[in-house]
Amino acid sequence: MFVLTVDQRDSRNDVDRVAPLLADLADRALLRPFERTAGDEVQAVADDPAAVVDVALDLVRRGHWSIGIGIGEVEQPLPDQTRAGRGPAFEAARAAVDRAKKAPGAVAVEAPNADTALDADTALTLIALVIARRSPQGQAAVDLMERGLTQSEAATELGISKQAVSQRLAAAGWHADGPGRRLATRLLERADR
Template identity: 60%
Template sequence: MFVMTVDQRRSRRERDRVPDLLARFTDTPVVRSFDRTAGDEVQAVIAEASTVVDITLVLAELGTWSIGIGAGAVEEPLPDVTRAGRGPAFEAAREAVTLAKHAPGSVCVRGPDTDTAADAAAVLSLLAVLVARRSPEGRAAVEQMRAGRSQSEAADALAVSKQAVSQRLAVAGWQAEAAGRRTAIRLVERVDPRRDVAS
């Protein structure tokens, strides 16, 4: 199981962004939804590594969150609300979010396999830096690709030429993100070796 603990950066100088985050991930497939734990911090329980990576990159694009990812066991049955959960994955996520506040890309991963966790954090940090630096035009083009559209369909939706979409995707590093995302998913999945046994 994965636990994500996410803390708003510069919360004393900015408005409370937790309600926006909760609304954004309402339809995301999770085991326990994001829940405010304290102050400007939220936490969720997630079963799939791909979902963890998807959420991480969305938060990295927003640029206002420190992202801690913990892998491991959780005490079951899980309570109805995330903040009442306990177990090693929760402890790992707590450690990770603290370290994320000073990490590149504001991302950290912790779990039983510490070497793989460090590798996963490195790849996610690179991806986080990549997506955070995109222009609004680049982000709009990438959103079209993530929605499964072709470049021609994206061009129509954005009211630009196909060549403009291609250029925006190149500058935004879309192909690098796609490859890096696949690597990140594999690494996050392996942070808890017991998942391989269970599967």
Template identity: 50%
Template sequence: MIVITADQQGSRKDADRVDGARELLGPLRWLRSPDRTAGDELQAVTDDAAVAVDAALALLADGHWSVGIGTGPVELPLPDQTRAGRGRAFEAARAAVEAAKGVAVPVQVRGADGAAAGRAEAILSVLGLIVGRRSREGQEVTALLNTGMSITAAAAELGVSRQAASQRAAAAGWSVEPAGRALAVELLGAADVAPAADPGVAR
């Protein structure tokens, strides 16, 4: 299992952004959808590394979140409310989000396979740096391209020329993103390796 815990940065001086983040992440395929855990925090559970990567990068692009990803076993059945969940993945996500508050690109990964978690963290940090520096126009075009849309179709959707869309995608660093996402998914999946099976838990 993979747990994402995100903590809003500077929440004491900013509007509450939890509901907006829940709406942003809601369409992804969660086992337990993003839930407010404490005033300015949210947490979600998935068994799909691609969902976790998509969520982490969406939060980093938003620019207001420290993101922790934890992998490993959890107690089953999962409770209806994410904040009531228990298990190593929840504990790892908590440790990760606390660590994320002290680094330049605020994302950290903790998992049963520490080496794979560290490599997943490294590529997510690089991708986070890229997506966090994008302009609004760059975010718009890359969001469309990441759905599998062609640059020509994305240009039509945005009402700009193909050349303009290509220039925005290039400025946004999109050319390296698909491969980077695929590597992050592979490494995060590798980090989600439970130790010896425990009763009542699942990966």
């Protein structure tokens, strides 16, 4: 089981970003949806490692968030409210978010098996760094590719040449994005065994 604990960075000097985030993430495939737990922190429960990777990297892309992923058992049955949950995965998520606040990719993973947690943490950090360093133009090109457009269609949409789209995608690390997500998903799945 996966618990995501997400904390807004520098919230004392910024607007409260929790309410818009909760609205944006409401339709995600999670066992228990994101819910404000305290102040500028939200928490969710998931059983699908691919959904965890997608949410974590979406949060990285948005900036403003430290993302902790805890892996392990949760007390069953899960309560209706995420914040009422208990168990080792919740404790691991707390430790992970505290570590994520100082991590280069703003994401951290904690699990009972330290080696598999470290592998998943490393994979997520690497792809998070790629995503965090994208220019707005590179992200716009990636967004169009993720919607299923061809490079030619993306070029038309962006009003640039196909070669310029290709250059933006290369600079954005787009070709590493899919494989990186798949690797992180496999490693999270392994850490959850």
